[in-house]
Amino acid sequence: MIKKIVHFLEALGEWAGKISSWLILILIFTLVYEVISRHLFNKPTFWSYDISYMLGGSAAFLGMAWVLKNRQHVRVDIFYEKLSERNKAIFDIVLSLCLFFPLVIFGFSNSLDAAINAFLREETAATGSWRPLIYPLRMVIPISLALLFLQGVADIIRNIYQLLGRRI
Amino acid sequence: GCLNKQTATEGNSGKGSQETFKWVAHSPWPEGTALQLLAEQIATDITEASGGRLVVEMHAAGEIVPPTELLDAVENGTVDAIHSWDGYWVGKIPQVALFASVPMGMNEQEYLGWITTGEGRELWQEAYDKAGYNLKVLDSGPGTPEIFYHSNVPIRTLEDFKGLKVRAVGDWGAILERVGASVVSISSPELYQSLERGVVDAVEFSGPASNLPLGFHEIAKYLITPSIHQPSSVSSFIINQEKWDELPEDLKQIVRLATENMWGKGFAMVAKEDFEAMDEYRKLEEAGKIEIIEFEEESQKELKGIIDKYYEERAADDELFKRIWDSQQDYLVEYKYWKDLMTPKY
Amino acid sequence: MDGQSILVFVLMIAGLLVGIFSGYYLFIILGGLGLIFGYLFWSETVINLVTTSAFTAMQNYTMLAVPLFIFMGNIMEKSGLAHKIFHSLSILLGKLKGGLAVSALLISLLFAASTGIVGATVVTMGLLFLPAMLERKYDVKLATGVITSGGTLGILIPPSIMLIVYGPLAQISVGQLFYAVLIPGILLGITYIGYVLIVAHVKPDSAPAIPEEELAQYTLKDKLIGILHILPIAVIILSVLGSIWFGVAPPTEAAALGSLAAMIVALCYGKLSFTVLKETLYNTLQTTSMIYAILFLGTFFVSVFMRLGGGDVVEQAFTSLPFNKWMILALMLLVVFILGLLMDWVASILIIVPIFTPIATGLGFDPIWFAAMICIMYQTSFITPPFAPALFYLKGVAPKTVKTKDIMNGAWPFVCLQLLVLILCAIFPELILWLPSKIIG
Ligand code: NA
Ligand code: NA
Numbered sequence: 035m036i037k038k039i040v041h042f043l044e045a046l047g048e049w050a051g052k053i054s055s056w057l058i059l060i061l062i063f064t065l066v067y068e069v070i071s072r073h074l075f076n077k078p079t080f081w082s083y084d085i086s087y088m089l090g091g092s093a094a095f096l097g098m099a100w101v102l103k104n105r106q107h108v109r110v111d112i113f114y115e116k117l118s119e120r121n122k123a124i125f126d127i128v129l130s131l132c133l134f135f136p137l138v139i140f141g142f143s144n145s146l147d148a149a150i151n152a153f154l155r156e157e158t159a160a161t162g163s164w165r166p167l168i169y170p171l172r173m174v175i176p177i178s179l180a181l182l183f184l185q186g187v188a189d190i191i192r193n194i195y196q197l198l199g200r201r202i
Numbered sequence: 203g204c205l206n207k208q209t210a211t212e213g214n215s216g217k218g219s220q221e222t223f224k225w226v227a228h229s230p231w232p233e234g235t236a237l238q239l240l241a242e243q244i245a246t247d248i249t250e251a252s253g254g255r256l257v258v259e260m261h262a263a264g265e266i267v268p269p270t271e272l273l274d275a276v277e278n279g280t281v282d283a284i285h286s287w288d289g290y291w292v293g294k295i296p297q298v299a300l301f302a303s304v305p306m307g308m309n310e311q312e313y314l315g316w317i318t319t320g321e322g323r324e325l326w327q328e329a330y331d332k333a334g335y336n337l338k339v340l341d342s343g344p345g346t347p348e349i350f351y352h353s354n355v356p357i358r359t360l361e362d363f364k365g366l367k368v369r370a371v372g373d374w375g376a377i378l379e380r381v382g383a384s385v386v387s388i389s390s391p392e393l394y395q396s397l398e399r400g401v402v403d404a405v406e407f408s409g410p411a412s413n414l415p416l417g418f419h420e421i422a423k424y425l426i427t428p429s430i431h432q433p434s435s436v437s438s439f440i441i442n443q444e445k446w447d448e449l450p451e452d453l454k455q456i457v458r459l460a461t462e463n464m465w466g467k468g469f470a471m472v473a474k475e476d477f478e479a480m481d482e483y484r485k486l487e488e489a490g491k492i493e494i495i496e497f498e499e500e501s502q503k504e505l506k507g508i509i510d511k512y513y514e515e516r517a518a519d520d521e522l523f524k525r526i527w528d529s530q531q532d533y534l535v536e537y538k539y540w541k542d543l544m545t546p547k548y
Numbered sequence: 549m550d551g552q553s554i555l556v557f558v559l560m561i562a563g564l565l566v567g568i569f570s571g572y573y574l575f576i577i578l579g580g581l582g583l584i585f586g587y588l589f590w591s592e593t594v595i596n597l598v599t600t601s602a603f604t605a606m607q608n609y610t611m612l613a614v615p616l617f618i619f620m621g622n623i624m625e626k627s628g629l630a631h632k633i634f635h636s637l638s639i640l641l642g643k644l645k646g647g648l649a650v651s652a653l654l655i656s657l658l659f660a661a662s663t664g665i666v667g668a669t670v671v672t673m674g675l676l677f678l679p680a681m682l683e684r685k686y687d688v689k690l691a692t693g694v695i696t697s698g699g700t701l702g703i704l705i706p707p708s709i710m711l712i713v714y715g716p717l718a719q720i721s722v723g724q725l726f727y728a729v730l731i732p733g734i735l736l737g738i739t740y741i742g743y744v745l746i747v748a749h750v751k752p753d754s755a756p757a758i759p760e761e762e763l764a765q766y767t768l769k770d771k772l773i774g775i776l777h778i779l780p781i782a783v784i785i786l787s788v789l790g791s792i793w794f795g796v797a798p799p800t801e802a803a804a805l806g807s808l809a810a811m812i813v814a815l816c817y818g819k820l821s822f823t824v825l826k827e828t829l830y831n832t833l834q835t836t837s838m839i840y841a842i843l844f845l846g847t848f849f850v851s852v853f854m855r856l857g858g859g860d861v862v863e864q865a866f867t868s869l870p871f872n873k874w875m876i877l878a879l880m881l882l883v884v885f886i887l888g889l890l891m892d893w894v895a896s897i898l899i900i901v902p903i904f905t906p907i908a909t910g911l912g913f914d915p916i917w918f919a920a921m922i923c924i925m926y927q928t929s930f931i932t933p934p935f936a937p938a939l940f941y942l943k944g945v946a947p948k949t950v951k952t953k954d955i956m957n958g959a960w961p962f963v964c965l966q967l968l969v970l971i972l973c974a975i976f977p978e979l980i981l982w983l984p985s986k987i988i989g
Contacts, residue, residue: 051830051833051834051837052830054833055829055830055832055833056829058615058619058829058832058833058836059825059829061612061615061616061804062616062619062804062807062808063808064804065612065616065800065801065803065804065805066801066804066805066808068801069791069796069797069801069804069805072367072384072386073796076365076384077384078367078384078385078386078387080379080385082387083387083389083609084387086609086612086800087606087607087608087609087612088606090611090612090615090836091605091606091607091608091840092606093615093833093836093837094605094606094615094833094836094837094839094840095602095605095606095837095840095844096837097833097834097836097837098837098840098841100833100834100837101834101837101838101841102573104834106834106838106944107573107574107575107576107838107841108573108574108575108838108842108940108943108944109571109572109573109574109952110568110569110571110574110934110952111571111951111952112569112571112952112953112956113569113570113571114570114571114572115571115951125570125571125572126572129570129572129576129580130576132580133572133576133577133579133580133581133583133584134573134576134580136580136583136584137576137579137580137583137598140583140595140598141579141595141598141599141602143595144595144596144598144599145598145599145602145603148274148599148603154334155294155333155334157293157294158293158294158296159293160270160289160290160291160292160293160294160372161371161387161607163370163371163372163373163375163376163379163385165293168293171603171606171607172603174606175599175602175603175606178602226855232717232898233899233903234717234719234905234906261854261859262899263898264898264899265851265854265859265899266597266851266854266855267597267600267851268600268604270604270607271600271603271604274596274600275596275600278593278596279591279593279596280593280596280597280600280855388798389609389610389800391610391712391713392610392798392799392800394712394722395712395792395798395799396795396798399792399793399794399795399798400794400795401795401796401797401798412716415715415716415718415719415720415721416715416716416722417715417721417722417723420721420722420723421723
């Protein structure tokens, strides 16, 4: 049962990452299209600038939970790697409770408020002359933090199992 | 309007009040620029005039919050006050575009009159209130005119814009598209390289003092005037409503006066930097390095027609936008008749 | 400046050091510490800065070069292109001890010349050259040092977005700045290459040449075909640099053109399958997310630091400490080190340059000389442990066998070379000042 929950939590972040990685391909074609449109048709697009950072920024944020699952976020493991598996688990649990969870929980609630505010106020991007609604982009932040939270829960369960000497 | 309401909360002021306040304020201007000196001047003026009862600490660009996020930051209390230019948040409050950047719009004297003695000040606060922001907006002087374009091709007439690849943002970008230009969006760090390598033919950035060190003139021969896209603008000093409300009336008045004072002193401070920079451009022209071109008068008139039409269309689907636009136009009718009549043409 | 500001300053820097070396995820250390310090010494309002920093990172257009360059590097690696190219290079440079490292340095110079984003070049080169060098039994420290130093060198050598941002802030013409760093930049490149050749000569095991027997297998025809395989990589590099040079596109769009070119080349080799594309995108995203996470929360940490008056403490220190001008210069360089890790260099330059320039001028340093020195130091800061983004980015893409410790130790010789060039520039200011005075006057 616990095992299933852990796998489910991890699958969420993984799929969010896998799906959003295709945004990078769209990003490439968006920028290339802008160059072509500008030179071949002498007609720059009004949308490529805004769309570009939306695609790139969203992909980068939505992928963070997946990177956490794969333990690929940077850590300076000079001392950490010398710890025993058991001590590593204790260390990870303590630091995730002190630093990780406060950050993602409060960050989630604050960024969600900001996204809702942007929605209610019909806030738009102000960079170009296109001015698209910005709340979808703002919404990516709480979603990413929520995915991080769920992955963090999965990690902590794994670490507790490690302490109990069991494997998932 | 809000002003009336606030004068009613007098009472807790008086000479005896020794309660002290501290504001952390922020601007979008890089440290060392004329605009940041101006923002710091306001902070110093308030601190000194209040005898240290209201200490304002002014942070520069990038320190705590980036320019586009300043408005939210002052609303949610991340900072207590900001000195800024409203063009950064036209996406949040569309109507403030009329205070930030109107091509061939009001100049600094016209803004001064319309804001301080006309309806400008109240309409400005109304725009913030209507958008749901809980903020106190004060005007703190006008912006100086900008360089129209640094260009690799001479731009003399409206015809010259046809098919030209130019950098432009916001309303001005939309207007240029109507004229037939190819408007390219380029991020600021990539601007220089884009002009140098010909991704765009012409860039618009800021006033002479800001543009000169960027060295656009080293890579683009023509400098086009006048400041068509933004003759002037209004600087804002925006305060978190709670922070404003807790001030005693005498301190409020000091803040009002210190910001209002910038209509004269602030403009002169920045203008000095600008005309000194412009003199450097003049020397460069004499040395044959650049050519300063004035966009022709006939084309200016034609463009004014296109711009007015654009704004009337924008005003058509936004009641408040329309009221502000009309208010500016109404003010200008009497003002311009008098001003033109009274100004010697020497 | 009050006592609390100094206390908070000391606590935050100490907390950061302890946090980094604790070995927990760096982005969480930055974010968590920022949150705790903000909450304790300011108010719960600090949480707003998390949202602000995230949104700012998302809207950062110039950072898009990161996923684009990583994609380009990944597709060359995943499609087997990289392997072909290395094979060719090793045949061609096989006799030369340290030959692969030298070509890695040359190519990263070319690549990085197009962008100011440190992470992009380091990661691309890490994907392309690190496995090849390790396969050839290079010393892991030398191999990683070459990648990190070479990968950051390009932000110094014009055209450099860093200099374009720097110039106006210091009221120096961008053109002058370009010429000012040109000689030091080339000098650094030569120093690196010289160092690699010397090491390869003194300790042949650390950068071995290909054994004679292996080389003997290859005929002249093999070598000619080898040269042909260099063409595709030339096409990809040209599509980036050429687009910028001929005004087809600004750097970010040019990076996208490079990505497209890489896909087309892979397609021509018949290597662009759905699986390859998918794997490439997956890998690209993971590295991108890792870099954005540090950018996002590093910016947050610095915002909190500045909000709590850390900037004032630094500024006051420079004007009040009883140091001579060279010690103050050293102190400024130290600040650059620290900020180099914590935030996007654009933001850090915005803060540093306007504060430092008047101090430097007041001490009697030439502004252009000082600007060039700071820019060289910026580049150094990206590879100086422990505050070194380039090292972390490389760690993100390096094979699992490569430890952070190796990358850090590998960087030190190159940091020493940097400092050597920096000292040379201090003793002989003409290295910096001669060219601009000659050309712009
Ligand atoms: Na460069
Ligand atoms: Na460093």
